[in-house]
Amino acid sequence: MTDGADGEAETGGKVYLAGSGPGDPEYLTVKARRLLREADVVMHDKLPGPDIISLVPEDNRVDVGKRAHGERTSQEAINLAMVEHAREGKTVVRLKGGDPTVFARGGEEMAHLAANGVPFEVIPGVTSAIAGPGVAGIPVTHRDHASSVTVVTGHEDPTKAESAVDWEALAATDGTIVVLMGVTRLPLYTEALMDAGMDPETPVAMVERATWPDQQVATGTLESIVDARDEAGISPPALTIIGDVAGIRENVLDTLEPDR
Ligand code: SAH
Numbered sequence: 307m308t309d310g311a312d313g314e315a316e317t318g319g320k321v322y323l324a325g326s327g328p329g330d331p332e333y334l335t336v337k338a339r340r341l342l343r344e345a346d347v348v349m350h351d352k353l354p355g356p357d358i359i360s361l362v363p364e365d366n367r368v369d370v371g372k373r374a375h376g377e378r379t380s381q382e383a384i385n386l387a388m389v390e391h392a393r394e395g396k397t398v399v400r401l402k403g404g405d406p407t408v409f410a411r412g413g414e415e416m417a418h419l420a421a422n423g424v425p426f427e428v429i430p431g432v433t434s435a436i437a438g439p440g441v442a443g444i445p446v447t448h449r450d451h452a453s454s455v456t457v458v459t460g461h462e463d464p465t466k467a468e469s470a471v472d473w474e475a476l477a478a479t480d481g482t483i484v485v486l487m488g489v490t491r492l493p494l495y496t497e498a499l500m501d502a503g504m505d506p507e508t509p510v511a512m513v514e515r516a517t518w519p520d521q522q523v524a525t526g527t528l529e530s531i532v533d534a535r536d537e538a539g540i541s542p543p544a545l546t547i548i549g550d551v552a553g554i555r556e557n558v559l560d561t562l563e564p565d566r
Contacts, residue, residue, distance in 0.1 A: 319346075319392035321419055323412050325405040325431015326354035328441075330517035333432045334358060338401075341429065346396035349384065353403025353543065355518070381411060385418040392424045403543075405433035409459060409486050435484045438516035439547045442523045443555040443562045446482050451550040454481030460488015460546065464498040471495075477502035482549035489542045493532050499548065500528055509553035514544035525555060 322341050327333030334342075339361065342348055348362045352371035359367060368387070370379040384400075391398045406412040406428060419426045435457045439446050446455040456476060462469045476483055477499045488495060489512075500506050506529035514522040526534035528548065555562075 318395035319397060319424070321388050321392050321398045321400055321415075321424055321426040322429050323400050323406045323415055323426060324402070324429035325410075325433070326350075326358050326401055326403055327432040328404055328434040328437045328517045329353075329355055329515060331357045331361070333437065333517060334361075335429065335431065338399075338429050338431065341397075341399050342401070344397065345399040347391050348399045348401055349387065350399075350401040351403060354401055358401075381414065385415065388415065388419065389422045389424055392419075402431070403434065404437075405431040408433045408435055408457065434516055434543070434545060435486060438513045438545045439482075439484065439511070439551070441516050441521070442511060442513045442547075443558045444511055444513075444547055444551055445554065446484065446547070446551060448551050448554065451554070452480065452482040454479065455484060456481055457484045457486065458488075460485040460491050460495055463491065464495045473498040474502040477504040480549075482547065482551050485546040485548065487542070488546050489535070489540060489544050492535055492546060496528050496531060496548075504528060508548060509550060511547045511552040511555060512538075512540050512544050513547070514538075514540045514542075516545070523555070525552065 322345070324338045324341060326338065342361045346366060347368060348366050349368045349370050350359060370384050388398055388400060400415060402410040404410070412428070416426065436446055447453060458471045462471055464471065464473050473495055485495065506527060508528045510526055510528055510531040512524045512531065512535055522538055522540060524534040524538035524540050
């Protein structure tokens with residue numbers, strides 16, 4: 307590492323915070339695909355999947371989503387490793403599923419890189435939050451049905467007072483709600499929305515592994531979706547779409563392709 311003319315630490319290397327898209331490698335951006343081949347190190351999560359990881363030369367792959375002794379690589383260790391590689395002058399790709407700024411700790415990683423004087427670039431990806439509904443025949447907005455869309459985490463317990471998601475406020479909007487990380491807690495947040503006055507007949511859909519060959523969709527209403535989830539055996543990664551737009555799917559199913 308050398309000191310630049312302005313006294314700032316020069317790393318030589320660079321970090322690309324990149325998204326891999328929802329799963330199908332054809333939804334990788336051209337830019338991400340090029341970087342996966344050219345980078346010295348690719349630090350990836352589990353979500354991008356083997357077909358995408360196989361584009362990376364084997365020696366350059368670092369799986370930071372792997373559970374060693376039941377634990378993932380800690381965020382702190384990932385932050386340190388990114389900086390260390392960059393300081394060695396390497397080009398690093400930090401690869402995440404979907405888009406790197408949507409529930410992917412992209413903000414924390416940017417802050418850490420900035421604090422350490424490491425140049426970085428954000429390479430957007432196709433987020434599952436929009437693409438997942440789309441490939442299942444569900445537009446997240448629609449002139450007649452929804453003029454807004456809110457993407458929330460379903461990971462938090464809605465019955466806890468300190469829950470960061472205000473389900474009561476969400477129940478009061480006419481917009482579409484897309485819940486990521488919300489398979490297990492589905493009964494809790496659907497209940498919270500109904501308690502807050504949302505119509506139990508509101509259409510709901512769940513999409514598991516959108517764009518993967520084994521994509522699965524379950525549909526129902528706020529009241530029935532828990533049973534539909536169980537019947538279809540929906541498991542993570544999956545997202546939940548709540549709102550009138552979720553009902554559009556059944557009107558277009560006849561010609562919606564591919565029929566996964
Ligand atoms: N950065 C990612 C989201 C990471 S949070 C993005 O932009 O897509 C992880 C959650 O994303 C999963 O729990 C699931 O809710 C959702 N997810 C990611 N890929 C998915 C896919 N192919 N199909 C359905 N849900 C997906």
